[in-house]
Amino acid sequence: MNSNRLRTAYEARSTGTTAGPAFSSGHGPWLRTDDGTAWFDGTSGSGAATLGHQHPAVVEAAAAQLTRLAHTGCRLNSDPRLRMVRRLGALSPYREPAVLPTVTGSEAVEAALKVARAATGHRSVVGFRHAYHGKTAGALALTWRAEFKRFGAGPHGSVFTAALPDPRRPYEDGAHLYEDGSQPCENGSGGTAAGTAAFLSSLTAALDEAERHGGVAAVVLEPIQVTEGVLTVDPALLDLIARAAHDRGALLVLDEIYTGLGRAGRMFTAELMAEVPDLTLVGKTLGNGFPISAVLGERRVMDALPPGVQTSTYSGSPLCCAAASAVLDTLVTQDVPARARSLGRRLGVRLGELAAHHPWMAAVRTAGALAAFDCTRHGRPDPARAEAVVEAASRARLLLFGGGPEGATVKIVPPALLTEYELEFLLRALATAVSDADR
Numbered sequence: 001m002n003s004n005r006l007r008t009a010y011e012a013r014s015t016g017t018t019a020g021p022a023f024s025s026g027h028g029p030w031l032r033t034d035d036g037t038a039w040f041d042g043t044s045g046s047g048a049a050t051l052g053h054q055h056p057a058v059v060e061a062a063a064a065q066l067t068r069l070a071h072t073g074c075r076l077n078s079d080p081r082l083r084m085v086r087r088l089g090a091l092s093p094y095r096e097p098a099v100l101p102t103v104t105g106s107e108a109v110e111a112a113l114k115v116a117r118a119a120t121g122h123r124s125v126v127g128f129r130h131a132y133h134g135k136t137a138g139a140l141a142l143t144w145r146a147e148f149k150r151f152g153a154g155p156h157g158s159v160f161t162a163a164l165p166d167p168r169r170p171y172e173d174g175a176h177l178y179e180d181g182s183q184p185c186e187n188g189s190g191g192t193a194a195g196t197a198a199f200l201s202s203l204t205a206a207l208d209e210a211e212r213h214g215g216v217a218a219v220v221l222e223p224i225q226v227t228e229g230v231l232t233v234d235p236a237l238l239d240l241i242a243r244a245a246h247d248r249g250a251l252l253v254l255d256e257i258y259t260g261l262g263r264a265g266r267m268f269t270a271e272l273m274a275e276v277p278d279l280t281l282v283g284k285t286l287g288n289g290f291p292i293s294a295v296l297g298e299r300r301v302m303d304a305l306p307p308g309v310q311t312s313t314y315s316g317s318p319l320c321c322a323a324a325s326a327v328l329d330t331l332v333t334q335d336v337p338a339r340a341r342s343l344g345r346r347l348g349v350r351l352g353e354l355a356a357h358h359p360w361m362a363a364v365r366t367a368g369a370l371a372a373f374d375c376t377r378h379g380r381p382d383p384a385r386a387e388a389v390v391e392a393a394s395r396a397r398l399l400l401f402g403g404g405p406e407g408a409t410v411k412i413v414p415p416a417l418l419t420e421y422e423l424e425f426l427l428r429a430l431a432t433a434v435s436d437a438d439r
């Protein structure tokens with residue numbers, strides 16, 4: 001029985017299908033099976049293993065903590081927790097930072113919604129087409145994909161959705177989006193005045209509706225919509241959105257759970273913006289494999305939420321905080337954001353070369369250690385070809401996920417710290433996968 005059949009034999013099918021075999025060890029970008037076969041993890045374990053699997057500094061810090069004190073519960077304090085929140089606050093874009101530790105990304109989103117409602121006194125929230133913020137009720141209400149929401153989603157207020165410009169469309173072979181998403185596709189709606197005007201009117205309509213339904217507490221968005229296909233957003237547009245939110249007395253909540261802490265080439269997207277987001281959410285990379293996330297903001301905003309209103313048993317766990325402090329140290333000492341940017345440039349060049357030979361590859365885009373392209377046929381999305389690329393990559397021992405709004409996107413999410421040999425392996429496996437899928 002293959003790994004997926006085994007998993008569904010014992011797990012609820014709602015956990016979905018898995019890629020590759022069942023793994024038993026890992027190191028850097030590699031995941032290994034018991035027989036020693038190595039796979040390159042081009043998913044970074046859902047984007048968390050930005051430093052690579054089993055990063056030595058993280059493993060060492062966690063192992064040392066494990067022998068001393070793994071757990072206190074969220075109401076008791078610990079040294080590793082104090083160290084972590086101090087370190088994360090100091091790295092954050094806030095002058096007087098307050099850190100709210102949470103466990104999962106979804107929980108950070110839920111917590112941010114509460115902070116926003118407490119800080120503004122408003123109820124409703126504005127989100128965006130193609131967004132992914134998690135699968136718990138409040139986060140799910142902001143997640144775009146309808147099939148995830150069939151069995152219940154809803155925060156206390158209402159959610160209204162605006163449509164961001166799609167940086168990919170219309171497809172133009174050879175069109176590229178490089179670093180930081182700051183160069184929208186030339187012919188993409190994101191790059192045209194008409195595209196921006198259409199976006200602003202959809203944002204205004206959503207804000208108007210939200211205002212009529214209890215006022216706008218928050219505008220919540222990802223600076224790059226990674227889960228739905230690495231859809232980049234022009235930083236100038238982020239500033240426009242921030243101002244529109246502030247005009248309505250709402251907070252701008254930037255969900256950096258995927259993009260933050262170096263993954264997209266910056267520690268925080270705020271570095272590219274004129275406005276500072278009122279709340280910033282981090283997760284994934286923060287634990288590099290340990291379940292920990294956080295809401296960050298100015299103390300005066302964060303403290304709108306009264307004591308005891310936001311806790312969960314494992315929030316601020318000593319074990320996860322020790323791991324996260326080692327991650328934060330490594331992000332700085334290894335200059336992970338710069339490493340991610342240079343990886344993104346290499347990936348962009350190679351994907352561009354491949355697209356020149358395979359005209360069905362469209363809208364190549366990279367932002368740090370995030371890359372994607374869409375598969376097309378006669379200018380239309382071609383999900384079958386995307387599936388073929390992912391399968392061919394798997395035969396070349398490269399794990400990738402497909403996806404995107406039409407299922408025609410191939411996403412490449414490697415760890416940001418790669419040796420030259422590892423990068424060459426990735427680039428070669430991508431070339432093999434693309435030419436195999438051409439047949």
Ligand code: PMP
Pocket residue numbers: 104105106107109132133134135222226227255256257258283284
């Ligand atoms: N926000 C964003 C931007 C994400 O990418 C994700 C996870 N893909 C989440 C929230 C939810 O995080 P988690 O799966 O840890 O709950």
